[in-house]
Amino acid sequence: MNSKLPTFFDIKRYALHDGPNIRTTVFFKGCPLRCFWCHNPEGLDPSLEVVTVQERCIGCRECVGGCPEQALSWKGDAISRDESLCSLCLNCVEICPSLAHEAVGYQASIERIIGEIKKDLPFYDQSGGGVTFSGGEPLAQADYLIELLKRCGELEIHRSVDTSGYAETDRLLEVAAHTDLFLFDLKLMDSALHEKYTGVGNEQILQNLKVLSKSKATIRIRFPLVGTINDSVENVEAMGRFLSELGTIDDVDLLTYHDLAGAKYRKLQRPDLTDRAYTVTPDIVARTRQLLEQHGLTVHLER
Ligand code: SF4
Ligand code: SF4
Incomplete structure (x- = not known):
């Protein structure tokens, strides 16, 4: 591997669920978390x-x-x-x-990725869309991420960053200076459970969300709803309270779990921790939505 080049595992065009309007989503490879329900196991390992x-x-x-x-x-x-x-x-x-x-996965220069993004300029102009940097965890390659964000800014392309929030606060704020919208994942409010199901506690993530919120960044929460793991009334209530106390966040995307990643895990010969039992019923989705709305949040159902 060339240590002077960033590592990616995909670029998705015409993405409709990764931010406002039509997006080009660039997936960085490598993530410090190991969520049981991860749908992109090919993005976990930072290596090719x-x-x-x-x-x-x-x-x-x-x-x-x-x-x-x-x-x-x-x-x-x-x-x-x-x-x-x-x-x-x-x-x-x-x-x-x-x-x-x-x-x-593959390595590519910033120039090459910008070339790919530029191909979709007409779609951004027509739809009001833009580019979304996702992963994996884009902040795990913060220097390259910032460079790409700056270049997109020069081209007047709307920039979203989809993050787990697990990153050094200083780096997150550097990224925020060049980001139009954060898609910030929030999973479990209890740190011990967060560690059990994602591999890391949530203190840094919640702290980063508070700091980011005070910085006046535009943030949209992504809540992956996973049956038996984070769909309890207790967890959803705690999340609603935390977000309403921040006072700057209106929108929550509710991403309901699906068990379609098994084939990817088998191909990668990785232990598959996804489980059919994590599927949520429409009743649970409705209850979750209602609980969050009671805290003044606007909930959008996704995927
Ligand atoms: S296994 Fe394939 S990728 Fe690895 S060294 Fe051999 S030829 Fe190269
Ligand atoms: S078909 Fe099988 S044996 Fe032949 S090159 Fe491919 S992996 Fe190797």
Whole structure:
């Protein structure tokens, strides 16, 4: 990997749920959290990765001889990769005739990403949309994020940042100086539960939200509603109280859990912590909405 280039895992065009109007969403790779319900496991690891989809392999063994690090071998009836030897050269990805090896993530210069964003300028002009930096966690690559935000500002493109809020406060404020809208995730108000289900406590996140709110940044809350984890009356009430006390936030996007990420976890050979039991019923969604609205918040149902 080139340490002088940022790492991404996707760019999504014509996104309708990542901020106002039509957006181009740029996904940074790497996140310090490990939420049980994460829908983008390919964005967790900050490194580039190579995965092998065994079902696609036709057993030609071209990749074994083509790997300069001898990281690949034929074991039993499948290709095996020794991760400790793999240098991520991507030769196997190029060589394989059946596309069984896949690169996860890529590095790109700021110039190249700006070039991609510029292709959608006519859509921003027509729809009032813009660009959204998401992830992973975009603030985990704050220097590159700030550079991209500045460049988009020069082009007069509306800029949103979708963040877990888990970042150094100083860096967050630097980012805020170049951001038109924050999409700020709020998950669990109890820190011990937050740590259990995301891997980190929530003190830094709540503190950052307070600071950001005082800075007069425009913030929209994203609440991923996950059954049995954060849909209790207690959690939703605590969230409503906290947000109404801030006094600067009106909008909450309620993102209801769906269990569509299992295939991604299997492909990446990662433990899949998502679960059908996390699906929320319409009654729970309605109750959550009502509880938040009682605190003066405007709730938008998403996905
Ligand atoms: S090159 Fe592709 S199809 Fe051939 S053995 Fe390797 S993974 Fe399988
Ligand atoms: S990415 Fe390169 S080093 Fe890694 S397994 Fe493929 S060919 Fe070998």
